[in-house]
Amino acid sequence: MTYCVAIKVNEGLVMAADTRTAAGVDDVRTYNKMHTFEFPGDRVFVVLSAGNLATTQHVLAQAQRDLNDPTATVNLRTVRHMFDAADYLGQLSVRAQKQVTQQLQGQYSSLNVETTLILGGQIQGEEPAIYLIYPVGNCIAASPETPFLQIGEIKYGKPILDRFVRPHVTLEDAARCALVSLDSTMRSNISVGPPVDLAFLPRDALKVKHSLRLDLDTPYYSQLKETWARQLENAVRSLPKFEWELQPQLPLQAQTQSQQPQAQAQMGVQTQQNGLNAAAQMQFGSGNNGNNGSGGQSY
């Protein structure tokens, strides 16, 4: 499995990928899933891949070969638009899959040679763009409403992107969000694993400005993970209280004791309750003060 994400914000593009490749749980390796084609000052492409590794390598090798072939009708140096680049990679992908399928002649019918790609980059004079290239060769761009694309194991890491990533977010905040998204996925699916690759393509830089590989023992990454865990715990604890937490009842035990200890016990409990009440009501906010009794949302 794999998890890759590309984010497009006003400031440019962020691309991120894990590096775990598995052919079964007994054959796990580390592979780079982020591939850069850079022509500084003119154009830059970053390709992320999920799916069959052989197909992916076939596509990348052919793209490289076309660059060095003066007779090639199209290559990444000559395409005019980002869409054309995505379309070109899609065609290479379909061709690579067809070649294997024809060789198989119906054998190994369960073998999946599909690959799904994300292309991110910018060509001079054009907007930066990200495209998701499907195994059948067609592609879609990201929308301004949902300015990110994911491939591979996409679900675990999607909520944080859905909530946070908007076009106005800075490139660095988008990158931190991508790292959290990857971290959440790696916690929930062991077939997605570190180290993580991260590339920054600021608008009009026409090159990869920063490229990081973050492993579990990289100080920045371990600090990010630790900070996120702590912040999330604080976030859950700061959520509004339920009504019975705001007006806790006296423990039954205190009421069955003799008069004197009961009074003391009640006072002790009362003080504690008032403290809890004040704090809890602050978090509950105004406008709910009349709604703390039983009933309310219960049914």
Place this chain on the structure above:
Amino acid sequence: MTYCVAIKVNEGLVMAADTRTAAGVDDVRTYNKMHTFEFPGDRVFVVLSAGNLATTQHVLAQAQRDLNDPTATVNLRTVRHMFDAADYLGQLSVRAQKQVTQQLQGQYSSLNVETTLILGGQIQGEEPAIYLIYPVGNCIAASPETPFLQIGEIKYGKPILDRFVRPHVTLEDAARCALVSLDSTMRSNISVGPPVDLAFLPRDALKVKHSLRLDLDTPYYSQLKETWARQLENAVRSLPKFEWELQPQLPLQAQTQSQQPQAQAQMGVQTQQNGLNAAAQMQFGSGNNGNNGSGGQSY
């Protein structure tokens, strides 16, 4: 689609479910997926369901019929252990599926009549327990390391549970976490939808102590959603800065200006940088001060 989650903490059980049922996007309805069998003071069961609605209703109807049948060899009132209750429901589920499949006689082979259940509850003298009952009738309990079970669209809402839910967490914090988990899922998958049902089964209460139905316009739920969105945004913004954010370079433009404005511009920028630097370094923590230059984690 559906999303249900059951959490077991030291204080007891929390059960939560969405209410959206869909037979295609053009046939969406609201159905209760949380079903309670309560024998206060003796035993309590809450069943959550995902999958074929007819199969689920068949299982529940049969369980109810067995309760009213004095000749029934086993029912929810007579089972001795929580495992036996889970096993009993699993058998009812298999029987319901078999009946439909036999009636079909090979027709509608694409029809999926499976249902997956979660049983949560407690029998007097036993520990509270949660079981996930698979369509084939067998079941698993939650583990102390991962004290929750999910059915349906489980991935979007899993990271927050993975990070936060531990046995020592309070019942109310576990419930808030379940609500966040449901909310994240509903944002990412429209086939999971409000209102949300939430049940509290404190240890040894042997009944459902609180039962809430929360819709988008329920004040508590809308406040929880708003608080969570704000807290999450703060959490992302408090993550450690990248090295180049800690030592930002002067903008090139300032350097091309004449001597006097350049000095002013630089001072202005410098002040701003120092402010950013101080705040950023605080978040970056100690021990990284020697690592702010270029290089470092870049490759």
